Amino acid sequence: MEERIRKREVKVCPVVLRKSGNNLELLLFEHPLADVQLVKGTLELSDISIESAALRELEEESGLSSVSRTHYLGCWESGFQNHLWHFVLCEIAPKLSNNWSFFTQDDGGHEFNFFWHKIGSKVDFKCHRVFSDGIKQVEIMCI
Template identity: 45%
Template sequence: MREVACPVALHLDGVPRRIAGFEHPQAGLQLVKGGIKPGERPEQAAARELYEESGLETRAAIHLGQSTEIAADSRWHFSLCRLAGPLREQWQHRCADDGGHLFRFFWIDLDAPLPEGFATPFQRAFDWIRGSL
């Protein structure tokens, strides 16, 4: 079973509750996520993945829970990440992984329906996050 870290990066302003999402140039709309390395705690992996994929820095990460209902043959670990500010409303970040793609980031309102275009695993992850906060 693949172990996946999913950082829950809440915007600092808190109202409305918003999390970071992005557009991958080849794979569409996504939430930040990535594999957990051997010996790495889920909250460490979440902070690392958040920085690698978005450039956002985490001051602290707290493990919220896990689910095997997000995607087949994987266990997703969710960690609430306290972000370092200031934050922009939209930004781009060049991710060094997977060929150096440029990701376009934005904020997603947790109290509204998820915008169309997210694949099923990300819809499930969004629902898990919303139900857990």
């Protein structure tokens, strides 16, 4: 019997955090067709590193390009469609708004609505399980 091996798909997830009082908050967005998500995308052949891929994805999906520093946090086997996620902390120099919208060209164009989620608080919004698990993974890596 021939055993089929599925190719692993490598994802990059730029993690943007901010301090709000005593709380640490994680940047998330609401996709108009696919609920709440973390910014993430596929590592492309043209990317020179995991970090450069994270910067590209962050700019493509949020419009944020003023990253002052990156730090590789680690990888995670998502258990979803053989995806391996790489998390990269992206420190943003300017103070970011509490929420904003960005029109992305992904999948023919969508407006993404960004907001902050308090690290350690209950995920009380609708999202695919891979994203709620991804949020938990970020919490483990950042606490």
